[in-house]
Amino acid sequence: MLFNSVSFAIFLPIVFFAYWFVAQKSYRHQNVLLLLASYFFYACWDWRFLFLLMFSTVLDYFTGLKMSDSQTIARKKFWFWLSIGVNLGFLGVFKYYNFFAQSFADGLANLGFEIHPWTLNVILPVGISFYTFHGLSYVIDIYYDRIKPERNFVDYSVFVSFFPLLVAGPIERATHLLPQIKRERVFDLDRAKDGLRQILWGLFKKIVIADNCARYANMIFNDTADYATLSGSTLLMGAVFFTFQIYGDFSGYSDIALGTARLFGIDLLKNFAFPYFSRDIAEFWRRWHISLSTWFRDYLYIPLGGSKGGTWIRVRNTFIIFLVSGFWHGANWTFIVWGLLNALYIMPSIVFKTNRNHLDVVAQGHYFPTVKELFSVILTFLLTVLAWIFFRADNIGKAFSYISHLFSSSLFSKPTVFPLDIIYLVIGFVVVEWLGRERHYALEGLPMKCPKVMRWSLYYVLIIAIFYFGGEEQEFIYFQF
Known part of the structure; x- marks a missing residue:
């Protein structure tokens, strides 16, 4: 269901009417409605991948609870890395497996060895990069004790799958969206x-x-x-x-x-x-796809050391960020080169510390x-x-x-x-x-x-x-x- 489709023009008023005139007595009723509407919205793309979205939601929900309730650091780390591994594993299989398999085969072909790798004949689940990053940020924030886990499963599920942002963002944070989901909403004309x-x-x-x-x-x-x-x-x-x-x-x-x-x-x-x-390019990246740029800043750039080290550390971290950003966009060398080119563009402002001018x-x-x-x-x-x-x-x-x-x-x-x-x-x-x-x-x-x-x-x-x-x-x- 596209935002620019007749079906969405019918879907949105129906959900809006039910939200404010049928389920208005309680925000919990509204959340149940939003969750059902979001799952229907996603199922319109391909109902089979709805189960992948649900599995990812259940995994991160219970992982958050297990980490919070863990009595030892080792146990907490186990649940943390389980969630990270499974989330990135699904993303890697659906989005990057064919790319790596074909790149490996091409590399061997250049050395004179011909192989025919087995590839997946499956479409990419729509929105997987976005809702995976929702779950990752939630789990990481709990692991570092920045937030407490959400114990209401419906509320957490709405955070992950809220239909306006489900398939192409913005990439939300639990600290920003969950408090809004958990409070009463009053219609404002x-x-x-x-x-x-x-x-x-x-x-x-x-x-x-x-x-x-x-x-x-x-x-x-x-x-x-x-x-x-x-x-x-x-x-x-x-x-x-x-x-x-x-x-x-x-x-x-x-x-x-x-x-x-x-x-x-x-x-x-x-x-x-x-x-x-x-x-300048630094300003461009503060203004383009802000939710992704800040996600990489908070969950990758800063943990790598950010800008606190010397020039070499700043340069290294910047290249890593743009390399990962390019790779996030797709399994193609063109995206990687695009990311590295932007890293080169921004490098003078990183070296001379003018990136916040x-x-x-x-x-x-x-x-x-x-x-x-x-x-x-x-x-x-x-x-x-x-x-x-x-x-x-x-x-x-x-x-x-x-x-x-x-x-x-x-x-x-x-x-x-x-x-x-x-x-x-x-x-x-x-x-x-x-x-x-x-x-x-x-x-x-x-x-x-x-x-x-x-x-x-x-x-x-x-x-x-x-x-x-x-x-x-x-x-x-x-x-x-």
Whole structure:
């Protein structure tokens, strides 16, 4: 069931009505309803993998209790490593087994030994990377005595499987989400309206911006493309289209997830903060997929020593973080190279300790940036565009071929793919995002400053654009991760 589908447009109002008008007497009744709705939502993808989600939930729930009740450190460690091992084991089998098996076979083939590895013919369970990380953070926090285990199984299950965040995040923490699940929720009309605005903006990002950019990005990046026949300017256009596709797609999903959760009186972690307005790569990674970046910071970077050691320790830890981040995204060398390239980008700021220079919003309190800020934003954006080529390419060879033909004399020629209507849409989208960059999302609070007629006109324009530019339902990119 996609957020941008008719089925979800039917599912959401039904759950909303039952939540506030049938189960409103007790938050426990509401939690039972949310759990059943979440399991139904997940079963719509593939009901067989629902049992994997349930097993992971039961494992981490009982592991948390066993660790808390353990009388010895050894016993506590046993339950901790059991949970870590099983969770990562499932993730490794479903997501990485074929990659390692084929990479091993390719390595032996280069040495003159031919083998035919046994591979799994199974689809990747949707959302497995996200709900696995929910469980891992919960178990780790209990192990280090940061939180107490949740003893109500329904409440914990809702934390893991809450349907707005189940398949593509944000990656929540027990310290943030569980307290909200365990308290009474009262309907707030203004909060619900704000949630609907964010859902509308997320749908616009996905259907109008991402899906339309995807048509041209796919046309240029497709498997049969001979990049030598394409001008450098056309290849640049394809990379830029993909850059806006992945942002509109993933941040659009996050907006819909956050807005939907707000309809039920729950606030999820902010996942995007206008990353393409960043002035350096360090700022970009503070603003892109925030829940994953902070997860790696808290559960990997800091335990490795963080920034407390010397320069070598900081450099080593940064490379490890980006290597793991790339590998988290998928079982392909392209993602690993993408991660390492971003590590190289950020390295000067790590070495010279300038990675926290830009903690504010660019041109805060002003309509226009300074020349220096503008140059920094454009440079950071272009570096990001280059890195996304590796993320989008099918393999390393195609990525390097794409880049080699991009940087040619034809880079400054007129591109053969130049859809003016989509380009105008992207420019308008960037303007709205720029005007709203100091808020949680672009439309937050902005319409309330306008007269009612203008406010509703804006809503109708967005809705009309969604129906006019929308086509077939397209999955969200991050479902594959």
